[in-house]
Amino acid sequence: MTSYHDLIKRKRVAFQPRGFDGSFDLHPDLFPHQRAVTEFSLRAGCSAMFLDTGLGKSFASLEWGRIVMERTGKPVLMLAPLAVGPQHEREAARFGIDAKYVRTGDEIDGTRIYITNYERLDNFVVSRFGGIILDESSILKSFSGVTTKKLISTFAAMPYRLACTATPAPNDHTELGTHSEFLGVMRRDEMLPRWFIHDSADTGTWRIKGHAVSDFWRWVASWARCVSMPSDLGFDDAGYVLPPIRTFEHTVKADRNVDTGEETKGKQVGQMRLFRMPDTSATSIHKEKRLTADDRADLVAECIDGDPEESWIVWCDTDYEADAVIARIPGAEEVRGSMQLAVKEAKLDAFSRGDLRVLVTKPSIAGYGLNWQHCARMAFAGLSFSYENYYQAIRRCWRFGQKREVEVHIAMADTEAAIKRVIDRKAGDHAAMKREMQSAMRDAHRSHLRKSPYNPQQEAALPAWLSA
Numbered sequence: 001m002t003s004y005h006d007l008i009k010r011k012r013v014a015f016q017p018r019g020f021d022g023s024f025d026l027h028p029d030l031f032p033h034q035r036a037v038t039e040f041s042l043r044a045g046c047s048a049m050f051l052d053t054g055l056g057k058s059f060a061s062l063e064w065g066r067i068v069m070e071r072t073g074k075p076v077l078m079l080a081p082l083a084v085g086p087q088h089e090r091e092a093a094r095f096g097i098d099a100k101y102v103r104t105g106d107e108i109d110g111t112r113i114y115i116t117n118y119e120r121l122d123n124f125v126v127s128r129f130g131g132i133i134l135d136e137s138s139i140l141k142s143f144s145g146v147t148t149k150k151l152i153s154t155f156a157a158m159p160y161r162l163a164c165t166a167t168p169a170p171n172d173h174t175e176l177g178t179h180s181e182f183l184g185v186m187r188r189d190e191m192l193p194r195w196f197i198h199d200s201a202d203t204g205t206w207r208i209k210g211h212a213v214s215d216f217w218r219w220v221a222s223w224a225r226c227v228s229m230p231s232d233l234g235f236d237d238a239g240y241v242l243p244p245i246r247t248f249e250h251t252v253k254a255d256r257n258v259d260t261g262e263e264t265k266g267k268q269v270g271q272m273r274l275f276r277m278p279d280t281s282a283t284s285i286h287k288e289k290r291l292t293a294d295d296r297a298d299l300v301a302e303c304i305d306g307d308p309e310e311s312w313i314v315w316c317d318t319d320y321e322a323d324a325v326i327a328r329i330p331g332a333e334e335v336r337g338s339m340q341l342a343v344k345e346a347k348l349d350a351f352s353r354g355d356l357r358v359l360v361t362k363p364s365i366a367g368y369g370l371n372w373q374h375c376a377r378m379a380f381a382g383l384s385f386s387y388e389n390y391y392q393a394i395r396r397c398w399r400f401g402q403k404r405e406v407e408v409h410i411a412m413a414d415t416e417a418a419i420k421r422v423i424d425r426k427a428g429d430h431a432a433m434k435r436e437m438q439s440a441m442r443d444a445h446r447s448h449l450r451k452s453p454y455n456p457q458q459e460a461a462l463p464a465w466l467s468a
Helices: 004-011 032-044 057-072 084-094 118-123 146-154 173-182 188-195 210-221 282-305 319-326 341-353 387-394 414-451
Strands: 046-051 076-080 099-101 113-117 131-135 160-164 196-199 202-208 224-227 245-252 312-315 358-361 377-380 406-413
Touching (some): 032 057, 046 057, 057 076, 057 131, 076 084, 076 118, 084 099, 084 113, 084 341, 118 146, 146 173, 160 173, 173 188, 188 196, 224 414, 245 282, 245 414, 282 312, 282 319, 282 377, 282 406, 319 358, 406 414
Parallel strands (some): 046 224, 076 113, 131 160, 312 377, 377 406
């Protein structure tokens, strides 16, 4: 009789590598963990690098692109967030990798790595390329999103695909399904019933089956590498210890007598409430945020005025928060979504070079991919419920390579405390998920080392007593 565990074992699946065989002449400046991840991705052909911020996934992905370019004889396309492209071009030049930042297909003039923005994808004929790199691939997380569907369909026939991000599934495990589908590993609608079950409390959400946890992460480890520290793969963590970070919460006490309005639920129409009773609905939150935007901007301005020698990033959730901040900080420059791409790109690049002291923008615009270790001060004039946006925004400065203590100032109303509680809960969930992923990665990496083929580089000579 077949045991339950035998049945589960037979149902296990693993991604079958379809990349390159043999050895790779990789750049000597790659750190051991970068080298291991790059080799894995080249052998897999289609894979994901889930490396935490500052661990060098840009360098590793560029080196992956260089090898793909050499092996296929075709150029490689890299898609990156706005203003990150020039940064990648500079990094490639630093390591002698032939890469060029372009805005249109007319600029393609040879076999190299071409870097452009997601917003400019329609300017290129993808069949000209031998491989695709998605930088900050968490853009794939929303399965219903137009961008996700477009990326999956556009690159379905691309033989070599690489997805790179520090936050592959910031909200729940199921978001890994969009990465899997983009890479051609398994469709999301196949992944969900295999390892997940509908939550009985909410049929719109899925939770992983208790008996399937290990098998699920084993499957993920067959096509991805998740690394928070080099030691996750058995390497030395020297040089990768982050400096301290301090978070300061500045609270505005909201006037609950303002804008009480009429009560229409469960009360007679026209009956006035004595105090405003905010809830966690999107409408209520934005109403609260508008009422306290000026006071929160005052707190942010006080923080910046009190540390005038430092560069600052001010993160806003809404345009009216940005308006309030800009009005209070002379010389501050804003990057807003409605601006032309070239304008946004120029301002973000100026801050990267240190030509701007105070930058005001949103995490959704500048919270991904940019390296701002020159800055160790930031303020949130407003928070959203997105833990991913919060995490990525902080990691623009608090990342490996930062030499100074980082200060994060959060200005919020007491009526917005629910937002911070949600972010803190999601932070705990994300940390737990990463621990599960990393455990699977360590096991997979050790197994890979045991199975690595022996490729002798020189002929061995028999002892004289054996050849006599």
